[in-house]
Amino acid sequence: MHHEIGLISTIAIGLVYALIGGYVAKRVGLPPLVGYLLAGIAVGPFTPGFVADAKLAPQLAEIGVILLMFGVGMHFSLRDLLAVRNVAVPGALLQIPFAVALTCGVTSLWGWNLGPSLIIGLALSVASTVVLLRALEAQGILDSASGRIAIGWLVVEDIVTVLILVLLPALADSLHGQPVSMVSADHNPATGQLLLPIGILLGKFLGFILFMLLIGARLLRWLLERVAATNSRELFTLAVVVAAIGIGFGASEFFGLSFALGAFVAGLVVGESGHHHRAATELQPLQDAFAALFFVAMGMLFDPSILVREPLRVLAVVAIIVLGKFVATFLIVRLLRQPTGTALTIAAGLAQIGEFSFILADVGVTLRLLPAEGQSLIVAGALISIALNSFLLRAVGAIQSRAALPVLA
């Protein structure tokens, strides 16, 4: 009766598996997204049984990213960030190069080039907003000083990632085939050629931001105002979804930027408007459903045989994320003269990777900057670090209360 049901079956089965995985994960005290990733592995091409449509799944994932980024943008508030900028900005900017350098040190032992090493380093340096927010919520420390610093820190990481995502296509050509030891990119003959696309891209990026903040913000606010005035919940929901997906799509069509960035900026603008609370409520169910599909699609990319084939590399990646980043973040926060308790909480909260790393891995593979093995390593690292993260946070909480370590009130 219905000829084309690929989309429906992919959504239906993807969500059924996600529900089962999420429920089981939640019951054993892990965040549901670990279950979604496992569900993705189950419907992926590397395991027996049903295999979801690999062409549609990434597109559903992309919608998930758009809605997630829109949500992050709505949570983002310049005022919150400014209040913690003395710790968050230098902290995040110090921590990212540290994690990238650590990763490059390890990957140079594996004989990787600069391109893949940079991508995996960046992927390992940025933590997951979803995991962090859910974890802080679960511990009841979302509104504490440590929580606010961790969120501000993550916002800086997010912005850096977004910038890198924008620049990556332009960087791709010059990074192809370069050995990791050749760090002096400035003296490279291709630098001039590279600068032009970077300039064009940054120009487009600035053009988009200016357009959004000067015209887009007013237009969006006017639109939401007018739609809200009709008293139609239905139209308001549509307006919010259109703001997220439509602006994400527009950013990629007209400015050549990523869907994610467009949606993030749209979220920022809506977040500053008077309707941001209602918009967040209306968007939540859609965001939940498509975010689940995003994690399922990412799980589909994971080849479990890497755990057998390259157990040491998986272990090294997990060690960089959980130990390396924890120690680095702790030291940086202490260096910035914050109490030990605060430093422990922030370090534990950020010792994981998630959706941003997947986006980076996805873009890296598309640009042929990252081998498929790198993507599998990142997915494995995310799965394991997210699973370990709740235990880490709990352990830190226990240490803190036992030692009565000083924390910011």
Next chain:
Amino acid sequence: MHHEIGLISTIAVGLAYALIGGYIAKRAGLPPLVGYLLAGIAVGPFTPGFVADAKLALQLAEIGVILLMFGVGMHFSLRDLLAVRNVAVPGALLQIALALALTWSVTHLWGWNLGPSLVLGLAVSVASTVVLLRALEAQNMLESASGRIAVGWLIVEDLVTVLILVLLPALAGLLSGQSATDHSTIHNPSGGQLLLTLGIVLGKFVAFVLFMFLVGARLLRWLLERVAATNSRELFTLAVVVAAIGIGFGAAELFGLSFALGAFVAGVVVGESDHSHRAATELQPLQDAFAALFFVAMGMLFDPAILVREPLRVLVVVAIIVLGKFVATFLIVRLLRHPTGTALIIAASLAQIGEFSFILAEIGVTLRMLPAEGQSLIVAGALLSIALNSFLLYAVKAIQSRMASSVSA
């Protein structure tokens, strides 16, 4: 950077047009779905400008139908229907028969066969739940006696349609070649085959309903109970979406029934559980977004040229829906001894067609039981009758209050 963006562009552009159309319609005092239909015409293949992916649009529409039917199922309450059964059941059955006969006599003049006449007649006889509920809400009559009768009446129409939807594929083989004058279906040589097919379909239908009420209901209630106990809003949303899309998909895959029917029964089961209110809230934004895409996809099927090519036929279809059904319903309600005011309101609110007619038209075309012209006639009839409906209800209310004041004077 991203190769396959057909799905995202179809959703983004479809929703953006829907928002514009819905907003303009709402401002003009029409229900937003008129705007969605117009948006669909704009992105459809018959008008210049952007043309959406028709294959994906239909699948998105199917998800919209699943979510709409699930929502209708949740609103459906056996107790409400039983309270008004003395009017609603005979009324709806009589009215469908009258509308069928009226259509039949007209299409007979056009030289149509039995199959197309039957599908068109059914499509014209069933009103839109969405339009009715929104219209009654706007007039504050949802909780009135007339409102309850109208809703009960519509539920009977819905059930009849659902049954017909199930039986249509089986009837298709028989009706496709038969002329409108040949009424003796039972004495047809293929009558035995038809009865067998009917029996099998009805058997599957009964098996599915039994399965759902005996096993499925308990399973679903247990599932929602368990998921709600985890206190994860995210998982609860997933569970509700899975209940709608998953069971719709399961009904189609395992029982050979329609997605719509599976979702409807799932909705009835969830509606009877304690979590129905929360489930409805969580599902609403998803339902709004995909229902809009459904109406857009239906609008895409409309060829505006029919207004020029066959203006008389369009006029006749609109006359059957708005005048024919209004008079028939009014007389039936009076016949069942209800006051004139009640009869006027019920007749006015049911003098439109909507989503069920589109589903019937779509399935009719898929089964080659309805020519493309019939589908265009149905879409044209729906557009015009929905647009006229709000004015009709206003007029009826004005008459009613004048009558009331002349009685009291």
